[in-house]
Amino acid sequence: MKKVGWLVGLFLFLWAFPGMGHAAAGGTHIYLDGKELNLSKNGQVQEVKGSIMIPIRVVMEELGFQVSWEKTGTIHIKDSNTTIQLNVNSKIAKVNGKQVSILAAPYLKGDTSMVPLRFISEQMGIQVSWVQKTQSVYLVTPDGNKPGGNDGNGLSSITGISFSDNRLLISVHGKVTPNVFKMTGPNRIVVDIPNTNFGSTFPSGMLDSHQSGQISVTGYPDLSKVRYSLYNDAPSTVRIVLDLNYAKNYGVTNAGDGLLIIDLNKEDTSTPTKPPGSSGKKLVVLDAGHGGSDPGAISVTSRKEKDFNLAVVLKVEQLLKNNSGIDLVLTRSSDTYPSLKDRVKIAENLKADIFISVHANSGSAVASGVETYYSRDSSIPLAKIMHKYLVKSSGLTDRKVRYSSLHVTRETTMPAVLLECGYLSNKNDAALLYTNDFQNRVAEGIVMGIKEYLGVK
Ligand SMILES: [Zn+2]
Structure with a gap:
């Protein structure tokens, strides 16, 4: 995970609109439940460092949320379940009172506030996708995606x-x-x-x-x-x-x-067939972070985090292939990007016993070592065991078990942890992480941790 992602909780932002050009106005389209929004009516869209910013009026009039302002520059956006608080020129936002950080700060343009579209949409339960070729953002409301819903196609x-x-x-x-x-x-x-x-x-x-x-x-x-x-x-x-x-x-x-x-x-x-995890087997969902259009962190040697994550996860899969006590399901087994919600959904639908997400970190050039993150107290025992083996197998500095509100570890309901297996921003860590030997050792460590936690041989 990239450094900026740490406070974020939803590292989906990091995937926000990859490869998007700078001039968003005019060339960009926003479709809500299949219908294109008339943006010129409400002011133009802007793109700031990969984030689409929209005038607050669009949020109010097109997305239909309640919006209020304070003179201090605080913006409140509400629907029946969710309240978002944004502050002009601040990358700290609040969602239902909980603090999260965002990639792009709201700002004033003339007399209107520009706010990040993806952040607001996702917090409000609107599905967001981006089609690079046509520079189009597709928003689908929960109603709009129902068969027979707003789109009326019944599919x-x-x-x-x-x-x-x-x-x-x-x-x-x-x-x-x-x-x-x-x-x-x-x-x-x-x-x-x-x-x-x-x-x-x-x-x-x-x-x-x-x-x-x-x-x-x-x-x-x-x-x-x-x-x-x-x-x-x-x-x-x-x-x-x-x-x-x-x-x-x-x-x-x-x-x-x-x-x-x-x-x-x-x-x-x-x-x-019986679903995985039945007949007494423990079910582990293993998640290679990022993938597809989302490379994750980039190493000092220009290698992508997503490739490291996938390599380790595939090695774990090989090691557990013939284990009679554990069923393993991967959220991705190739270079694709399942959304964070999909990753959670896989684990929840299968009623997995544990969820483990594999990442590599990025920060300053001197930061080095491994961390294990959890978001709910019920995940602490798993975090401690996984971390013990991550430290041992990686041979890197112990940067401890830590709390962070991350989407996949927060939204799952089974014990869930996110492993940061070293720093791609550090020359030594980065060189090590792309060696077969290091990846094998970390994969073995993950397997040992899983077995110890689940009490499976
Ligand atoms: Zn990552």
Whole structure:
């Protein structure tokens, strides 16, 4: 995680509008539940260091929140559940009384206050996505995404696809009735999901301009890749294809809880597969931080944090592959960006026993060492055990177990920790972190910590 992310709690901001040009006015579009906002009516949008700033009037008139000002420069934005307090020229905000830091401070432009769009939208429960090509921000309100909601298209949506532990996990919004079948020459499993499309929160980096994409899979004997596309538009159908290396059975779980699972560990198609973590196994959700359009911190040698995080997580997966007491599910197994909410949703839907997020830190050039973060007291025992092994396996300075309000460790309900495995801003740490040997050792340390905490051999 980048240094600035520390107080933030929602490191989604760090992913805010990657690669966006400086001149936001005119060329940028904002769609609310599919309808383009008329921004010129309310003043122009501006882009400040990657954050889209909008006039406060847009918040009031287009998003419909209650807004009030104080002469001191404090702005209050309210709906029935959430109160946001922002201060002009301050990167400290409050959400329901809790302090968080934001990347871009509100500022005055003429007589209007400019406020950060992504921060406000996310705090108010509005889904935000950004399409680079068309310079468009898509906002979807909770009502707007309901089948039959404001968009009126009656479709359910696919919000994420990932493959781990020989299972395909498909996050869905709304009810789906998939049709799963085998095809030969070459062998593959086809999952057709009628009356769906790719939701506005589906990672935009995972879709090309033809509404399709693929995940290449390494390290599994059964499968070479997963392809997906908007296969048909009358009725709108998403098709996901698992390209097999040989004919293979599978199980399907569709419990209606937002997660559809195609399980290649299951040899029997006649009965529904049990979700991971059942039959007495402990379930660990392991999260490689950042990914896809979000590189995370950049090392002094210009390497990306997301690559370190993924490498370690894949090594842990290999180490736990044949463990009879632990089921492991990865939030991502390739270079993709599931949203922070999706990562939490995976752990919550599966009722995971523990959640561990893997990151590398960034700060001053002299900062070095490892930290373990938690956000809820119930996570402290896990944090202590994981940290003990992180210190031991990394051989780096012990920078202690620490509290921080981070989205994935705060919003999950099971014990959850975030590991910072060294400083990419430090020459020595950074050199070490990209060696196979260091990554193997840290992966082994993570496995030992998981086993000790869960009491599994
Ligand atoms: Zn990170």
